[in-house]
Amino acid sequence: MEDTTNTNPLRFETNPYHNVVIKDRKVMELTGVKQIDSFDSSEFLMETAQGWMLVQGKDLTLGKLDTERGDVIIRGLIESLSYVSNKKGNGKDSVISKLFK
Numbered sequence: 001m002e003d004t005t006n007t008n009p010l011r012f013e014t015n016p017y018h019n020v021v022i023k024d025r026k027v028m029e030l031t032g033v034k035q036i037d038s039f040d041s042s043e044f045l046m047e048t049a050q051g052w053m054l055v056q057g058k059d060l061t062l063g064k065l066d067t068e069r070g071d072v073i074i075r076g077l078i079e080s081l082s083y084v085s086n087k088k089g090n091g092k093d094s095v096i097s098k099l100f101k
Contacts, residue, residue, distance in 0.1 A: 018049040020081070027063070028055065028074040028081075036065075036072070044074060045084075052084040 018032030032049035039045065039062065044055040049070075060076035 016049050022078055022081075025078045026075065028078055030072045030074070031070060033070045033072045036062075041076070046072070050083065054080075054082050054084050056080045 016032065019030070021029040023029075030046070030048070030053075034047040034049065037045045037047065037052075039060070041060050042056060042058065044053075044060060044062075046053050046055070055074060055078065057074075057079040058077040060074055060078075062072070063075040064071065064073035066072075
């Protein structure tokens with residue numbers, strides 16, 4: 001199976017609005033996503049118009065990516081959603097390390 005970890009962030013323009021819709025914990029629709037920093041089958045780390053967001057779950061996949069509008073759809077079992085920080089810091093590790101303090 002191919003490793004879906006993204007080592008280079010996907011950065012794109014977005015509108016200033018940020019919305020999250022979760023349907024039956026299986027589909028998450030997001031607007032206002034500025035970049036996807038990293039993702040794999042258990043978590044997505046994204047910068048949104050409202051700060052950094054971490055989505056965790058099982059069998060997560062990127063269902064849709066609209067870089068012009070900043071729309072993202074994530075499919076899989078959604079277990080948690082959290083906003084981490086408004087600033088990225090020096091890199092992904094600094095954001096992740098803030099989660100475990």
